[in-house]
Amino acid sequence: GESVGLHLPTLSVQEGDNSIINCAYSNSASDYFIWYKQESGKGPQFIIDIRSNMDKRQGQRVTVLLNKTVKHLSLQIAATQPGDSAVYFCAEFGSWGKFQFGAGTQVVVTP
Amino acid sequence: EAGVAQSPRYKIIEKRQSVAFWCNPISGHATLYWYQQILGQGPKLLIQFQNNGVVDDSQLPKDRFSAERLKGVDSTLKIQPAKLEDSAVYLCASSLLAGGYNEQFFGPGTRLTVL
Structure with a gap:
């Protein structure tokens, strides 16, 4: 069935560099796309979301880009810090009324 | 504001045993997810x-698996009998509104190990 998936299982980033986490989705009927951060031993934490009628949204140090033509979502983290080390999930929400998560990308920040 | 509470945090059981998890969502949140x-x-x-x-x-x-949410507040999730493949983290989340997209808040989860 249709699902949300991620391109890379692990991303190693040097502290201070920008991180880009990618996500492919296949359900064109999704209304919202959401990024979550999950630290070890904790539940997922909301980072930022974007509605399907937008192509870019910015938050504090984070930017989400949505390309509906190729069904691609990305999360950019500026000036990556050690505290950004975590697993990042994209999820989608549509008219079916529930969230569907991808498999996640492990981000490792190196000094 | 208190977050979503879950207990226990960890549970180890033998296969074929039963287990129950408890979740207390954020006060006033209409929607609860397991x-x-x-x-x-x-x-x-x-x-x-x-x-x-x-x-x-x-x-x-x-x-x-069974779950209930009595009085629209707390919820319990039960597994009876457990299988090896049930080993996982069980997350509870809640969101303010009933229906439609709105932010969901997660608890810390219960890590279940089935031996």
């Missing part, structure tokens, strides 16, 4: 309540 998160995977929705009614339990293995 997710199963197998190691290395994203959360998978098991059941979704709006107030005390079930709106989606399509991925709940109903032969062994």
